[in-house]
Structure formats: structure tokens, C-alpha cells
Amino acid sequence: MKSSSTTPAGAETESLRTVVIAFGANLGVAIAKTVAAVITGSASMVAEASHSWADTGNEIFLLVANKRGSRGPDDRRPLGYGREAYFWSTLAAVGLFVAGAAVSIWHGITSLLAGESSSENYTVAYVVLALAFVLEGISFLQSVRQIRGEAAEYEKDFFDYALETSDPTLRAVFAEDSAALIGIVIAAAGIGLHQLTGSSAYDAVGSILVGVLLAVVAFVLIDRNRRFLTGEPGSRALWNAVVERIEQLPEVASVRFVRIEFVGPKQILLVASVDLVGDSVESSIAHTLRRLERELETNKAVVDAVLTVAEPDEGDVGPTPSH
Known part of the structure; x- marks a missing residue:
């Protein structure tokens, strides 16, 4: 038996809304931070500007x-x-590493080694960071709302779902916004210590820490996308739910085995082998399989299409994809 389903339209629209909000927020923040970096000369602000421009470019990949x-x-x-x-989400994660992490770390190290001492406009830096925190927070809350809603629907822990979701754009926005908010706090601390001590080393260290944070986030996102690109199996809970659903079909006597693999956001390929009830002759198996198809296709929001393939000698229903 083969079945396939598409991503629910509502979930697709919500993910698009999350990415669009993130793009608008990151673009505004990137412009503000760039202006502040030019005015203040702060290494942490340069790192933050690089981070925001990387996030803005990444949102295009996510779109x-x-x-x-x-x-x-x-x-x-x-x-x-x-x-x-x-694939496109992986490009976004690589962009975050190259344009965000690498630039921030490099600029922080060169500033630290050079021992630069700039006369910063601290007021401008704090105002821009506060504005950035508000804008990033709006995008962050949108991703949190979507994750919380979907986690509740699938009865999953919030953070487990954020890491394990098959929707790479949602995971990327949540991770990038989380890193952005933490990065703003780090940058503010570096600038504040610079102001209090007069040593620009704290500002440079802040830039390096922001870069390290972005590198960690980028590696996590790349690894998660790698797993889904190379064949991420379904969880045990999903496996149990699939077996239970198939066993509810009146014509199915037992489920021999089930294989599940993600082939897209909220889309799985399901391969199942089952025994049919009774000892039907080969001529009637096709009719039985068609009834199973109609039964599985009843909920179009879950299963979009079904193709069944029989194994007449053993009375099985053979491979089944389900998105």
C-alpha cells in the first residue's frame, strides 16, 4: 500500500507568515545596526550588523x-x-556561518589584537540595540506561537519540537531569532563594559562571543537539514500512530512492518506490509485494496493520495508512501 499526503495549507501559510515577519524585522534591524556601527565604531555593533544582514539574506533562502x-x-x-x-534552508545556515559567525569572530579578533580604543557614541548604540531587541522579539514571538501551537497539536515538548520539527524554515527562524536576542544582550554587555572600564577589549570579546554563538546555531541547523536530506526516520510515536491507524482498517488483519521516512516538511514516505483479513482469491484483492484507498483518503488534510500494490501469494499490501 502506498499513500502520500501534502503539507496542510494552514501550516504552510503560517510558516510563510513567520518567515515574512522575520525578513521584515531583520531588514529593519540590519539597517539600524549598520548606521550605529558606523557612528559608534563598536566591534560588537559591527558583529551585530553582520549578524542581522546575514539573517536578512537567509530569510530570502527560507522564502x-x-x-x-x-x-x-x-x-x-x-x-x-x-x-x-x-537544501535551501542549508544554504541559509551556511550563509549564517560565513556572513555572520566568521565576520564577527574575525572582526573581534583583529580589534582585540590591534587594541583599538574608539570614542563611541554609547547612547546611539544602546538605542539601536533596544530597537533591535523589540523588532527581533516580534519575529521571535511569531515563531514561538507557531511552535507552541504545533507542539500542542502533536503532544510534544516545546523545545523538542523546535529541534525535531520537519519544517526547516520554522526551526531556522526560531533559532536565528533566539541567537539574535542573546547576541543583542552580549553586545550590550560588551559595550557597557567598554564604557565603564574604557577598555575596548570587552567590546572585541563581545564580537567574538556573538560570532561563536552564530557558529553553534549554524552547525545545529546544518546538521538537522543534513539528517532530513539523507533520510530522517519517523519517531517512535509517529510509528505507533501509523500502525494503529492501519490496524483500524477492517480489512487489515495485522501489520507486518512499517518504514517511515520524511520527504519534506510534514511529509513522510510510508512503506507498510500488512496481512488482509481472510483468504481472498487474487481476483478480489484489487477490490479490497481500492476500498482501503478510499478509507485512507477520507481525511484529505492528512492523506492526499494512495497507491496500493498487492503481494497476492501472501495476501499482503505492499509498499505505502504517505506525506
């Missing part, structure tokens, strides 16, 4: 990921284009 990954199956791609979402 592409959301668009291309949501395309349904066709003759060329019978399982759809869901894995493209992980």
Missing part, C-alpha cells in the same frame, strides 16, 4: 525553501519537492 518545497507531486517527482526545503 525560496518554503515556496519550492511546498510544490506537490508531478510526473517527474511523484513524491513531490519537499526535500528542496532542506
Whole structure:
């Protein structure tokens, strides 16, 4: 038996809204931080500006990921284009590492070694960081709302779902916004210590710490996308739910085995082998399988299409994809 389902339209729209809000917030923050970095000469502010520009560029990749990954199956791609979402999200994570982490760490190290002592406009720096915190917070809260809602729907812990969700754009926005808020606090601390002590070393260290933070986030995102690109299996809870759903079908006597693999955001490929009730002759198996198809297709929000393949000699229903 093969079944396939598409990402629910509501979830797709919510993910798009989350990315669009993040893009607008990051663009405004990037412009403000760049102006502040030029005025203040702060290494931490330069790091923050690099971070925000990296996030802004990354949101473009995430918009592409959301668009291309949501395309349904066709003759060329019978399982759809869901894995493209992980490819474009990986590019976004690499961009965060290169344009965000590497630039921040490099600038912090060079400033630290040079022992630069600039006359900063601290008021401008604090005002911009406060504005950035508000804008990043708006984007962060949108991602939190989406994660909380979906985690409750799937009865998952909030942070477990944020890390394990098959939606790479949602995970990326949440991780980047979390890093942005922490980075702002680090930058403010570095600038504050610079102001109190007169030593620019604290500012430079702040830049390095922001870069390290971004590198850690980038590596986590890259690793998660790698797993989904190379074949992430479904969780035990999902496996149990699938087996329970199949066993509820009146024509199914038992489930022999089930294999689950994600092929896109909220899309899985399900391969199942089952025994049918009774000892039907081969001529009637096709009718039984068609009834199973109709039963699985009852909820179009979950299962979009079903293709069944019988193993007549053993009375099985053979491979099944489900998104």
C-alpha cells in the first residue's frame, strides 16, 4: 500500500507568515545596526550588523525553501519537492556561518589584537540595540506561537519540537531569532563594559562571543537539514500512530512492518506490509485494496493520495508512501 499526503495549507501559510515577519524585522534591524556601527565604531555593533544582514539574506533562502518545497507531486517527482526545503534552508545556515559567525569572530579578533580604543557614541548604540531587541522579539514571538501551537497539536515538548520539527524554515527562524536576542544582550554587555572600564577589549570579546554563538546555531541547523536530506526516520510515536491507524482498517488483519521516512516538511514516505483479513482469491484483492484507498483518503488534510500494490501469494499490501 502506498499513500502520500501534502503539507496542510494552514501550516504552510503560517510558516510563510513567520518567515515574512522575520525578513521584515531583520531588514529593519540590519539597517539600524549598520548606521550605529558606523557612528559608534563598536566591534560588537559591527558583529551585530553582520549578524542581522546575514539573517536578512537567509530569510530570502527560507522564502525560496518554503515556496519550492511546498510544490506537490508531478510526473517527474511523484513524491513531490519537499526535500528542496532542506537544501535551501542549508544554504541559509551556511550563509549564517560565513556572513555572520566568521565576520564577527574575525572582526573581534583583529580589534582585540590591534587594541583599538574608539570614542563611541554609547547612547546611539544602546538605542539601536533596544530597537533591535523589540523588532527581533516580534519575529521571535511569531515563531514561538507557531511552535507552541504545533507542539500542542502533536503532544510534544516545546523545545523538542523546535529541534525535531520537519519544517526547516520554522526551526531556522526560531533559532536565528533566539541567537539574535542573546547576541543583542552580549553586545550590550560588551559595550557597557567598554564604557565603564574604557577598555575596548570587552567590546572585541563581545564580537567574538556573538560570532561563536552564530557558529553553534549554524552547525545545529546544518546538521538537522543534513539528517532530513539523507533520510530522517519517523519517531517512535509517529510509528505507533501509523500502525494503529492501519490496524483500524477492517480489512487489515495485522501489520507486518512499517518504514517511515520524511520527504519534506510534514511529509513522510510510508512503506507498510500488512496481512488482509481472510483468504481472498487474487481476483478480489484489487477490490479490497481500492476500498482501503478510499478509507485512507477520507481525511484529505492528512492523506492526499494512495497507491496500493498487492503481494497476492501472501495476501499482503505492499509498499505505502504517505506525506
